[in-house]
Amino acid sequence: MILQAEGVRKLYGEFCALDGVSLAIAPGEFVSIIGPNGAGKSTLINVLTGVLRPSAGTVRFKERDIRGIGPVALARLGMARSFQLVPIFPDLTVLETLQAAVVSRLGRGTRLFASLRGDREVQEGALEVAELFGLGGKQHALAKELPQGDKKLLDVASAFALRPEIILLDEPTSGVSTADKTVIMEILVSASRRIGIRAILQVEHDMDIVFGYSDRIIALHQGRVLADAPPAEIRADARVVDMVIGRRHLPRAGSPPPPSSPPAGERAG
Numbered sequence: 001m002i003l004q005a006e007g008v009r010k011l012y013g014e015f016c017a018l019d020g021v022s023l024a025i026a027p028g029e030f031v032s033i034i035g036p037n038g039a040g041k042s043t044l045i046n047v048l049t050g051v052l053r054p055s056a057g058t059v060r061f062k063e064r065d066i067r068g069i070g071p072v073a074l075a076r077l078g079m080a081r082s083f084q085l086v087p088i089f090p091d092l093t094v095l096e097t098l099q100a101a102v103v104s105r106l107g108r109g110t111r112l113f114a115s116l117r118g119d120r121e122v123q124e125g126a127l128e129v130a131e132l133f134g135l136g137g138k139q140h141a142l143a144k145e146l147p148q149g150d151k152k153l154l155d156v157a158s159a160f161a162l163r164p165e166i167i168l169l170d171e172p173t174s175g176v177s178t179a180d181k182t183v184i185m186e187i188l189v190s191a192s193r194r195i196g197i198r199a200i201l202q203v204e205h206d207m208d209i210v211f212g213y214s215d216r217i218i219a220l221h222q223g224r225v226l227a228d229a230p231p232a233e234i235r236a237d238a239r240v241v242d243m244v245i246g247r248r249h250l251p252r253a254g255s256p257p258p259p260s261s262p263p264a265g266e267r268a269g
């Protein structure tokens with residue numbers, strides 16, 4: 001197991017947001033966390049990424065206790081996350097945003113920022129990720145001026161630029177069109193293969209995406225794991241379908257991922 005949580009409990013004052021949550025992610029897995037609003041999905045991601053310390057229970061990454069370790073230290077160990085709030089640095093360009101991620105991966109702190117332009121490793125690393133994510137032609141655009149789909153891509157790309165072994169994504173496709181969602185997922189999966197990311201854990205609402213891409217689905221409900229199983233079993237679990245997914249949102253069995261529209265701009269080829 002690369003990432004493992006056992007008996008995780010998280011209290012906000014009196015309120016119990018996570019209650020006895022256990023899960024394990026193995027190398028090679030693509031796992032989705034689903035659940036209604038307030039189920040505790042974001043809290044769980046924050047606990048798994050060391051942003052929040054659990055009130056009880058353990059969280060281990062590569063056999064190391066990472067409770068409350070914080071995202072910077074965790075990125076050094078090989079776990080990266082994307083943030084729901086994008087862009088993180090609205091006044092930076094696409095390339096500068098990715099350079100900042102590469103600089104942080106290389107562990108050179110902010111000193112290097114002054115000489116960013118001269119550093120080939122940073123330049124090339126950032127450009128490589130920009131191209132991998134179809135943002136090469138927009139490298140000089142300001143992050144804040146990108147269309148929503150590209151903002152999401154830049155957010156995910158920044159996490160990839162850290163070259164993590166595992167990546168955690170909180171709703172990577174929220175607020176973008178269905179066509180753009182599929183583009184983002186296709187890029188995510190192919191970029192993971194190229195860079196050699198060992199596992200992906202995402203929170204996702206769109207059931208076409210969840211059922212189209214996941215090896216395993218974890219359904220959260222009121223802070224507890226209601227089910228943890230491959231898509232075919234989740235589909236057959238009446239409780240999960242009724243309480244978490246909603247029958248009308250369940251994609252038809254065997255239906256492929258939503259059709260991928262031609263990627264915008266220079267993404268092709």
Ligand SMILES: Nc1ncnc2c1ncn2[C@@H]1O[C@H](COP(=O)(O)OP(=O)(O)O)[C@@H](O)[C@H]1O
Nearest residue numbers: 012015017035036037038039040041042043044
């Ligand atoms: N900082 C906080 N303080 C108090 N309650 C919180 C805090 N963050 C989240 N909650 C509550 O915990 C529950 C789970 O929240 P969250 O993890 O954001 O759920 P989800 O991402 O599944 O929508 C919700 O009821 C939410 O109101």
Ligand SMILES: [Mg+2]
Nearest residue numbers: 041042043170
């Ligand atoms: Mg959330």
